[in-house]
Amino acid sequence: MNAIEVRGLVKKYSSFALGSLDLNVRQGYVTGLVGPNGAGKSTLIKLLMGLSAAGAGEIRIFGEQMPEQEAGIKARIGFVSEENTLYEHLSIDAMRSIYAPFYKRWDAQTFRDCLNRFELSPRSRIRSLSKGMKMKLSLAFALSGGAELLIMDEPTAGLDPVFRREMLEILSGLMLDENRTILFSTHITTDLDRIADYIVFLDRGTVVFNESKEDLFDRYALIKGDKKWLDRDVRQAFVGIRETGTGFEGLARDRGEAIRMFGDGAIIETPTLEDIMYFTVRGERHRAESRA
Amino acid sequence: MNIQISNASGEPIYSQIVGRVRGAILSGELAPGTMLPSIRQLAKDLQISVITTKRAYEELEKEGLIDSVVGKGSFVSGANEAFIREQRLRAMETKLLEAIKEGKSLGLSLEEVIGHIRLLDQEGESEG
Amino acid sequence: MLNLVRKDLLVLRWHYLFVALYALLFGLLITKGTFILLGALPAVMMLVMGSGLELKNRSLVFVGSLPVTRGQIVRARYATALVFTAAGIAVTVAMNLINRYALGREHGFSGLMIAFIIGIVLFFSAIYLPAYYWLGSKGEHVALGAALALIVLAGFVMSGVLGSVYGSGYELGVRLRAWPPIALGGLVVAVSVLLFVLSGCISYRIVRRKDLGT
Numbered sequence: 001m002n003a004i005e006v007r008g009l010v011k012k013y014s015s016f017a018l019g020s021l022d023l024n025v026r027q028g029y030v031t032g033l034v035g036p037n038g039a040g041k042s043t044l045i046k047l048l049m050g051l052s053a054a055g056a057g058e059i060r061i062f063g064e065q066m067p068e069q070e071a072g073i074k075a076r077i078g079f080v081s082e083e084n085t086l087y088e089h090l091s092i093d094a095m096r097s098i099y100a101p102f103y104k105r106w107d108a109q110t111f112r113d114c115l116n117r118f119e120l121s122p123r124s125r126i127r128s129l130s131k132g133m134k135m136k137l138s139l140a141f142a143l144s145g146g147a148e149l150l151i152m153d154e155p156t157a158g159l160d161p162v163f164r165r166e167m168l169e170i171l172s173g174l175m176l177d178e179n180r181t182i183l184f185s186t187h188i189t190t191d192l193d194r195i196a197d198y199i200v201f202l203d204r205g206t207v208v209f210n211e212s213k214e215d216l217f218d219r220y221a222l223i224k225g226d227k228k229w230l231d232r233d234v235r236q237a238f239v240g241i242r243e244t245g246t247g248f249e250g251l252a253r254d255r256g257e258a259i260r261m262f263g264d265g266a267i268i269e270t271p272t273l274e275d276i277m278y279f280t281v282r283g284e285r286h287r288a289e290s291r292a
Numbered sequence: 293m294n295i296q297i298s299n300a301s302g303e304p305i306y307s308q309i310v311g312r313v314r315g316a317i318l319s320g321e322l323a324p325g326t327m328l329p330s331i332r333q334l335a336k337d338l339q340i341s342v343i344t345t346k347r348a349y350e351e352l353e354k355e356g357l358i359d360s361v362v363g364k365g366s367f368v369s370g371a372n373e374a375f376i377r378e379q380r381l382r383a384m385e386t387k388l389l390e391a392i393k394e395g396k397s398l399g400l401s402l403e404e405v406i407g408h409i410r411l412l413d414q415e416g417e418s419e420g
Numbered sequence: 421m422l423n424l425v426r427k428d429l430l431v432l433r434w435h436y437l438f439v440a441l442y443a444l445l446f447g448l449l450i451t452k453g454t455f456i457l458l459g460a461l462p463a464v465m466m467l468v469m470g471s472g473l474e475l476k477n478r479s480l481v482f483v484g485s486l487p488v489t490r491g492q493i494v495r496a497r498y499a500t501a502l503v504f505t506a507a508g509i510a511v512t513v514a515m516n517l518i519n520r521y522a523l524g525r526e527h528g529f530s531g532l533m534i535a536f537i538i539g540i541v542l543f544f545s546a547i548y549l550p551a552y553y554w555l556g557s558k559g560e561h562v563a564l565g566a567a568l569a570l571i572v573l574a575g576f577v578m579s580g581v582l583g584s585v586y587g588s589g590y591e592l593g594v595r596l597r598a599w600p601p602i603a604l605g606g607l608v609v610a611v612s613v614l615l616f617v618l619s620g621c622i623s624y625r626i627v628r629r630k631d632l633g634t
Binding site for chain 2: 028029030168169172173175176177178193194195196197198212213214217218269270
Binding site for chain 3: 051
């Protein structure tokens with residue numbers, strides 16, 4: 001079952017174009033949206049939330065059409081934006097009194113629990129909160145509306161490691177409920193190495209891949225070895241290569257093939273998401289340059 | 293049941309889980325019929341993805357070590373010890389076959405391969 | 421949609437104090453001709469302060485993420501403008517009563533004044549809101565400046581008209597004097613309501629395809 005289905009989605013700005021995108025986000029799992037800055041992550045999320053209007057294409061969330069059914073769909077979504085969008089001049093409690101009536105399934109107990117857990121006082125003025133606290137507060141609001149789908153844009157950007165860990169703990173706790181779906185964008189891929197089930201990798205407005213993290217880690221291999229191995233055929237097996245004075249490091253497209261090719265002649269490791277992202281972007285840029 | 297996983301070991305996380313649970317079952321630490329934590333609970337506790345734990349459980353199921361009942365959860369299989377032992381023997385045989393094949397391709401006789409195994413065994417004992 | 425109106429009203433909080441203070445001060449210093457401004461300005465102030473807070477907080481993103489449609493967002497904003505208009509009228513009536521009974525000053529308050537207050541506020545909203553949606557944070561100050569200048573001008577013109585209808589001297593007044601106040605008031609209200617509705621349609625067209633929060 002897909003919580004989100006995107007078909008042929010296109011969005012054009014004067015300096016940037018997204019799409020055409022096809023994408024599924026599976027229900028019951030954590031999907032991480034990664035990509036370098038400017039890849040289109042935020043644009044995609046704005047389109048999904050109906051904050052931006054698509055140039056072409058179709059978005060279905062819970063099987064219903066966006067933006068035609070937007071009110072019904074958004075009632076089931078908890079949204080955490082990259083920047084604080086809550087009213088800075090209000091207290092947390094005043095903000096709650098504005099926010100809560102919009103959600104039929106608002107759970108006052110959950111909200112109180114969240115505030116306690118995040119050590120937030122209902123009387124605090126939102127303006128006085130640190131960036132991390134504001135992010136926690138947004139999360140508390142998003143979680144208390146009874147959301148089935150949590151969409152978050154860079155929720156961990158600019159936050160300290162302690163809070164990032166806490167946040168991942170909260171998210172993995174949410175996934176005990178198999179009807180819940182989480183989609184979040186980040187450029188800090190270590191957040192996703194562990195808890196993400198699926199990875200959508202965007203670069204320059206297109207989807208490079210969209211698959212389960214297990215498959216990714218099985219398929220790719222990180223090879224480190226002597227530069228003398230790198231002839232033209234061998235290079236073909238790599239997504240991207242970084243050569244230095246002491247040797248090379250590269251991401252091989254196919255783990256099995258790499259093992260056959262190098263055997264004991266090189267170090268073969270399981271790549272991290274960051275490795276995959278880095279070499280993919282590097283390789284693409286390189287190919288684009290050599291074509292030009 | 294205690295499960296520790298390492299991010300630094302290079303061994304895939306799912307296979308670490310499989311190894312740990314398998315060890316616990318074969319050693320008798322987990323008796324037949326014992327309920328395992330649900331896939332989602334284990335994912336939460338280890339803070340890893342649901343798919344990873346799912347894959348580990350599927351692997352264990354394939355090995356006949358656990359049974360999953362839809363809507364109830366996963367249990368240590370009631371399969372008897374003989375069955376489990378057989379499973380392990382078969383796994384060992386596969387690995388031995390590989391070693392023999394590799395030995396032959398290197399031009400070693402069967403005796404020489406066995407000699408290597410003896411040697412490794414002695415080395416292993418003197419080290420450990 | 422009611423929740424959106426409620427949000428618009430709750431967001432202002434202590435800003436109401438400011439409006440009340442203004443009404444009190446201005447209301448006590450009032451002279452006959454400026455009674456219309458007394459009622460129109462608070463309504464306009466509240467509308468402007470409300471949208472200013474929205475822009476400052478990038479809350480179009482917030483509002484856009486709520487379970488509401490774009491149509492509801494626009495309708496709610498216009499409904500809020502109506503609530504503020506009513507509040508403006510209430511302020512005028514209250515200050516008039518205070519003037520008359522507590523201070524013993526008679527200002528010749530009439531239904532025509534209320535019609536003119538409605539006219540000014542709706543006229544202002546009709547211009548300001550589409551500009552607000554169209555220009556967003558980039559041009560909000562321009563929109564605000566232009567709209568405020570317009571309303572003050574309109575206020576004085578209408579005060580002038582009113583003065584001339586009942587006083588004498590103005591050419592326009594001479595011609596309008598022939599109109600019974602009820603027809604004049606009705607005309608003002610009708611035209612402004614028409615503009616207001618038209619403006620709502622324009623705002624909806626703008627908001628429907630707008631990228632919120634970019």
